[in-house]
Amino acid sequence: MFVGEEVAMAYNTKNRQQLLEIIKSQKDRYIAIDEIHAALEKQNIKMSLSTIYRYIDYLQEENLVSQYIDVNDKKSYFRYIGDNPDCQEHLHLKCTQCGITIHLPPDTLNQDNIQDFKIEYNSSIINGICKNCQ
Ligand SMILES: [Zn+2]
Ligand SMILES: [Zn+2]
Numbered sequence: 001m002f003v004g005e006e007v008a009m010a011y012n013t014k015n016r017q018q019l020l021e022i023i024k025s026q027k028d029r030y031i032a033i034d035e036i037h038a039a040l041e042k043q044n045i046k047m048s049l050s051t052i053y054r055y056i057d058y059l060q061e062e063n064l065v066s067q068y069i070d071v072n073d074k075k076s077y078f079r080y081i082g083d084n085p086d087c088q089e090h091l092h093l094k095c096t097q098c099g100i101t102i103h104l105p106p107d108t109l110n111q112d113n114i115q116d117f118k119i120e121y122n123s124s125i126i127n128g129i130c131k132n133c134q
Helices: 003-011 013-025 035-041 049-061 086-091
Strands: 065-070 076-080 092-094 101-103 125-128
Touching: 013 035, 013 049, 013 076, 035 049, 035 076, 049 065
Parallel strands: 092 125
Antiparallel strands: 065 076, 092 101
């Protein structure tokens, strides 16, 4: 970590914590950047989108948050992974209606024909509709 980053983080530890709490409170659900912005405003916390992105960068470096960019709406979605460090090693299903995440076992795709394929788990999400939303 650079000295400058350390200062920036120490300077606004409170904002970082407020942001983390919002993402964390979603449990396993992905939250969009504009939803985060709205949630902060609701708590009377003024934070610009660029500031939110900057803090989320830190949170990703700390392996607390995972980012996913939806190919359809091109929006960034975030999920708390602090409780699930192995989320970098398995695939996820995401409900396009409610955003809930289902963690798949690590060996789900363990087929002969793809054994040598290195999957990028962070950016690979299978979209669908969960049982509750059908
Ligand atoms: Zn997971
Ligand atoms: Zn759903």
